[in-house]
Amino acid sequence: MTDEQEPGYGIGAVARRLGVPAPTLRTWNLRYGVGPSRRSPGGHRRYDSADLRRLEEMNRLIRQGVPAADAARRVLRPGALPLQTPEPAPVPVPASGSGSGSVPGSGSGSGSEGEAAIPTVAMLARAATALDSGGVSDWIDAALARHGVEWTWHTLVLPVFEAICRRQAETGAGIEIEHLFSERLLGALTRIGRPPALPVNDRPVLLACAENELHSMPVHALAAALSLEGVQTRVLGARTPYPALGDAMRRLGPAVVFVWSQIPETGDPAPLASLPPLRPPSRLIVGGEGWREGLPASVLRVSSFAEALTGVHAALR
Numbered sequence: 001m002t003d004e005q006e007p008g009y010g011i012g013a014v015a016r017r018l019g020v021p022a023p024t025l026r027t028w029n030l031r032y033g034v035g036p037s038r039r040s041p042g043g044h045r046r047y048d049s050a051d052l053r054r055l056e057e058m059n060r061l062i063r064q065g066v067p068a069a070d071a072a073r074r075v076l077r078p079g080a081l082p083l084q085t086p087e088p089a090p091v092p093v094p095a096s097g098s099g100s101g102s103v104p105g106s107g108s109g110s111g112s113e114g115e116a117a118i119p120t121v122a123m124l125a126r127a128a129t130a131l132d133s134g135g136v137s138d139w140i141d142a143a144l145a146r147h148g149v150e151w152t153w154h155t156l157v158l159p160v161f162e163a164i165c166r167r168q169a170e171t172g173a174g175i176e177i178e179h180l181f182s183e184r185l186l187g188a189l190t191r192i193g194r195p196p197a198l199p200v201n202d203r204p205v206l207l208a209c210a211e212n213e214l215h216s217m218p219v220h221a222l223a224a225a226l227s228l229e230g231v232q233t234r235v236l237g238a239r240t241p242y243p244a245l246g247d248a249m250r251r252l253g254p255a256v257v258f259v260w261s262q263i264p265e266t267g268d269p270a271p272l273a274s275l276p277p278l279r280p281p282s283r284l285i286v287g288g289e290g291w292r293e294g295l296p297a298s299v300l301r302v303s304s305f306a307e308a309l310t311g312v313h314a315a316l317r
Contacts, residue, residue, distance in 0.1 A: 008046025
């Protein structure tokens with residue numbers, strides 16, 4: 001093993017090597033316990049050679065049609081793996097947000113034996129329209145468990161919200177559908193976004209919505225995704241006044257402050273300059289389409305879920 005390999009493999013390197021999306025690797029770790037077993041000197045989770053052999057074997061079994069739960073049980077049995085790590089055959093890297101490389105049946109409303117089905121957008125929207133709170137919860141839980149937050153957010157959640165909003169625009173009704181779907185989604189994100197037992201960061205990531213911004217779900221989704229990666233967070237939620245955000249920054253001393261603005265009415269960049277300077281400093285990141293021109297030069301603006309995750313992790317290094 002080279003010195004470069006000694007600290008272990010990061011999740012991005014493992015995803016590229018196996019041709020399995022990173023959200024799927026996180027799901028295998030969360031749901032089945034097949035994940036990284038070491039940490040780098042900086043506290044980041046890393047896969048060692050044994051972890052990599054385990055993942056390669058699990059991926060091979062799943063591609064042969066073995067249910068993911070059964071594959072995990074097989075690879076976790078003592079003596080189940082070869083002593084050497086085989087060189088994997090070249091596998092195309094799935095596009096961001098794709099379900100490729102995950103268990104069969106994903107996104108089609110049918111699951112492999114022993115696993116919950118993953119709905120289509122139409123199926124999940126119909127369940128929300130019928131106010132089927134149990135069905136909505138079960139399907140969101142299944143998607144999060146199998147594919148992670150980022151995939152579920154882009155592939156299911158955003159299209160369902162768009163369908164609900166179109167219905168409201170066309171009929172003038174349906175706010176109860178939006179409320180039920182939002183409440184079930186928030187519950188699912190809260191369940192998987194519990195604080196990590198061994199966080200990778202000493203200083204938390206503080207997430208809030210801009211003052212008067214009501215759309216808080218993106219903040220909760222980002223917090224859940226970070227928690228699954230071992231990052232401790234604090235969420236202040238919707239309509240956070242900037243003085244309150246500043247007070248929270250002074251008390252918590254966060255490594256990163258993330259502020260969301262979805263609509264232009266809440267995207268005034270001027271109050272960001274009034275946030276208190278900290279020692280050591282906090283990295284200020286903003287997301288959402290609402291932000292107007294004139295952001296301070298020190299502020300990082302991200303335009304996607306993946307960019308937000310990358311920006312936070314870069315600030316924590």
